[in-house]
Amino acid sequence: MTVRRTEDETAHQITLVARDPARAHLHARRLLARSSEPRTRSIALRLLGLAQYELGAVRAADRTLGEASEVADRAGLADAADQARVSRLGLLARRGGGGALGPLLDDAVRPERPAQAFALINRGVSACQLGRFEAALADFDAAMHRMGPDADARLLPGLLCNRGLALMYAGRFAESAEDLSRALALTEQHALDHLRGLTLQNLGCLAVAEGDVARAVLRFDSAEVLLPEQRRTTLRLDRADALVAAGMHREAGALLRSLPRSGGDARPDAEYATTRLIRAKLHLGRGDRTAAAAQAGEVRAAFAPDSVWAELALQIEWSARFVTGRRERPRPVPPSVGAAGTRSGAAEGPSGSGDVDAADDPARPGRSGDPLRLPEWAADLPATAGTARLLADAVATAPLGPPTLAAPRPGHARALRALAAGDRAAVRRELRRALAGSDRAPAAAGHLETAAHARASVAELARLGAEMALSCGDATEALEWLEWPERAGETAPAARRCRDAGWLRLLDRYRAAHVRAAAGDEAAGAELYDLETRLGLAQWHPGCPAPAVGAPSSGPVTHGIAAALDRRAFVRYTRLRGAPVAITLVDGRARAHPLPTAPALGDAIDTLLHAARRDVTAPGTGAGPLTAERAALVARLLVEPVADAVADRPLVIAPPPEAQALPWGLLPGLRGRPVSIVASGRAWLRCRRRRLPRTPRVLLVAGAGLPGAEAEIEALRRERPGARVLSGARAHASALVRELGRADLAHVTAHGGVPADAPMRSGISLAGGPLFAYDLERVPRPPALTVLSSCAVGRSVPSPTGVPLGLGAALLACGGGTVIASVLPVPDIGTAAAMVRLHAALRSGAPASRAVADHLAGSGFVCFGAG
Template structure:
């Protein structure tokens, strides 16, 4: 009969079915006690907590009627856990006291293990370690493999909460070896989940995502809810810069838990996670609401450790909402003291918060005291903890008026984050991780500006700009599941597009497409990066030597204002221009104007667009526009200005002009050697208004180009031919996905080719021309990173790209492309050929707007 109890975590459904069968058959009290306990455990962990308490109380009463002290002790422990999860902490602890008193030997050890678990739930980690320390030797002596493995897993989890990652790893390893000898499938899934948590605490986000995904698959086979997994995955998503996704998952889990009538303790933890995610996602008022409820729930559950962490998030959210007061300083300091007493790794974060608020109020002595405490974490612990310490040290130095100290702290902190980012293989994660260094980068730029040395400001502007482009992303392995997922995604997307064109609704196909996108993205996010170290440090002297007669204009934004760093003639000069917000708004007006000019009959809008171009020049270049010289110009804008059509600005309109995400990216492109062989690849996708009319004419201009059109222009063939080509021209429908930029696509014969496909190339084409709409649109993420088609190509060996930032008139594109290739045939660079091609276009509004919409990126 007792074999039903371990079955709850091996085959939960079968265990409950057999338990109900026993009760229906009128089992005697001892056996009925076990049956009710089994159903109670299932309801406690996977269902309605109210039903769980009803069954467990019945199990307790039946055990007492059977006069079995050991049976009663075991049920009391199970009931104690359920009461604590229901928020009835005092009653739960009383049940444990009775259970410890009633049980003996092996049974008492199991009771102690479960009380240790409850101490962990309550955040009382020292008591948890003491009880599990007493339980493990007895369980081992009894050769109780299952409960010994559970106790080791619990001890490891407590060690993680206290920041002792190495001790946790040792216990997880020992527990895993024991689980391998059992059939406890739910416990095994929990062990994999716990290893994912350990990987996260070490700072290994790809491994954490992979292990949590494996745990989720195991739970799905058992058809059991996964609320603890939701909490842990949300923590990993937040650390990966995916706070909006973490908030959505936490809120969905809360709704599901409420629907089940599940554990009050889990709801409080989910609310805490949701509050943190909302704060990181910039939704301060949502964070305040979630954190306030979490604080009240934790307080009612007598979970002081958790309540203190929730109070930290509540204070952070209030500060994010613009509140500053002496009361908040005191509250943050009190929270920091309590967290330090608990041994929580979050204590430095609270001290940093108290210091920040004090600085904002001008309380320098108080700020120094709190920041000094936070700064102690800069030399040890996981990457983000050290980042907290270096941020505190930088703020201390700024308050002390030490610009050198600020720069040193920022350098050390960003080096930590650099090493962390290199462990991430996915370009999306590397881009989003830069947000964690935004404060340090801003402090360093502020110190660079205060120094009065434009070169120093340039170095720090480059230090955290477009860092994803500094190295190729990790090439996905030959993963059959990933490859089949991409193929299935392509087929579904093609079927959906065909159905739309025929006027049919496609909700089922769209749902399947979104599912496949999630699966593909999840697999790519788990890729590990290269080892830390190395990296190409930016040197202004190298840039100035390479520029020659050209000028490089890097736009840095400090306190919302654009600062122009004009590089050339052996020096760097700084000019102050307009406000960034005004420039972004003007750029949006220009984009709207270009969209209208793509349609014949909108010529009356041309003067308005040209006037907006003049206003943009004043906002973005200011007095620097008069010092550009007569040579080529390279513009390096921040991510928020990626949609500016730079050729529209009067001082740039007739120039050889290229755009680069960073000065370092331009240097790498300039030094990229073309591949041997000089292959040209011309691709024509389906459904173009002009039929890709330029492609046949271009085919006649080159000696032996590879031309892919019709059924030959399928994704696998196109990728194969693009790999290592000297020049590629792709005429195909382009689609930008702001919601998921790595699924931005070009339409081929068998469906879309997406950024994830391009990242599989060994080397992308040396030069690539994308003659379709919106291929130069990007999503701005992280500190100052861009994700999109162009930025996927630049780290993979492409030295130059011509692409379009707005919808354009298809017919007007054809003469522009023909003129562009004529210039390339004459030996011009992409930027030179594009300038001449614009000049060769007819003078009507539609053709002019088409020329302005295209930009040359890179340096080829």
């Protein structure tokens, strides 16, 4: 009878807390105010302590639960005292516990104890905190057996929620999903809203572990509205881990910075370890190996060597040896009115990026002089630079969990072992099998930015396949491998349309804050920073579900590219085996061309851009001597090594990441030559599907605050009679989004702004605020040809998967065919006349790449897409 009464009281108290901790807190206070009976007071104090813990008052909860057991002990109420003590042990278990916690929990789970089932659950939670998930599962199973088939349905969902999380960390995903789904159904049935939030949080963690970040973020969103503010720190840590796994380091960093800092005396627990390990992975993503190792070292020092947190920290320290670094870029200032004489609306940071040398020896001693052993799952893999990169990427992008989750998938590991054995056929077979699985993987959320950050491991595996092919002298197969990531992420452009009202309101708020900041409102600057963070984090939402990935195009892509090239030549730049290389496709034949390794390409492009920005000239007047000298250096690195293969053919170029902002028309050997810049060969084929009609519907747009914009549009109106014109107050973002979907050819003249660290916030200034790259995702059918007569908006930034992001890149990704835009400041003098000549050439039937080469390329304009 005592045991049954104990379980009934436990079920009632847990139900109140699981439903709403704040109401449970109030109910306990009322019980204490009106009753002095010892059992009632002990029960009320226990309920109050449980509620205090869920509301974040941990120390108060510890004191209250201690008082509950003392009240029961003085009254001789052994069962009530046992309940309170077990609850307090559970609190300590969730906070990391201490050296004496284990024996106390062992004593509490003795069969004669009235709260044995509850104690078993708490001991299981304690084992989870230490990363001992099999032991945790044994305790959860024992608790379920103790509760029996008639277990109170109000107690069961909490047990299932904890057990589901332990199953996930044990790598048993299907069983985890079953337990968590069952727990979710029970919480809904019994209106246990708080526990439902915790279950949704665990389901989000499971989605991250399974690689579906979009579903994870939606789960976290649903959980957040159900949890009190005090419990949202761990939820936001899980969200940050999901963003890191998706490669969205800037957004993850902003989320971490928004969290409250724990005090210096904070007890090392799961929250402590998670925060530091996520920061370590962020440093890995940014190439800061020293900071990554330091954060991981703190965790290793705080936990037992056999705990999951110490193992994860060890993996991150190991991975820090092999990451490729990127130079940090300065944070740009908010866009403002452009400098006199140019069409720039924002300060520009440096473009291009250089590689930091990374160690290639996994066994190299650390700075302390102690050797750093490989993780167990990596110990028998080949110690090559390519392997190290892949394994480091696996750790840096994997969700936090036991070492088995951070290891590469079995197919990836089999491919690496085959590579070490020199079995080329097995490598090809295993890589194709692994990459074919990525074709069937869940797609990223519908936004371009989230999609571009998905499947970074696919690009690394494809590069490994290309390295293998080139080592055997097969450039055609290498090109096929390099084109695979595009295949894995193919979706119909229409699938990316965002219709979420909340997202659109947030974008409009950001636009309005820009207008206020330009007018001198100081408060708007702080609001801009807050909204920038929210824009990055808000790209997963129910109104924008992940598009289903269609069946990728079958068969080799090289034949399709070769057939479409005609007289053109295709050049794809990449880095294989740590060295730069170009692969050309000319007359159906693929060849590999090693590129010079010094000086660094990124540095050479940076110096060229610096000179070219200071040497902006009117179209057709030629570059200054410094710009010409630096352009010649870049040409020696990129153009001369392939000159014999491509001869004087028009070019289709897939550039290296460092050259996303390169003014190709300034390079010797390319001046006056038609050049089309594309993300990949597959992307070029896709852009070619959009052809300009013989009699296109034309849209001409004059942006706000740009001297000469109206005159340029008026001159083009004479060249394009019947064109629809937006100017003045009529040229605002919503109108342009609407009209772009109706036009075959669009010409926009406006100030342009390109933040160095946020390419999807690149924008053009219009009445009522800028139009951003984000806005272009709402255009149902972008024009076949778009001309952007604005400063630098042709620049893009490569994502971790290699997919370019930016204003022009967004137009192409959403279904456009060709974009003509500048990667340099655009001078007012002479540009209007050059644009008239461009349109005259287009009307006469000249391809876009030919028209750009003849009239605009010498001043920094580039033809992107079909050409």
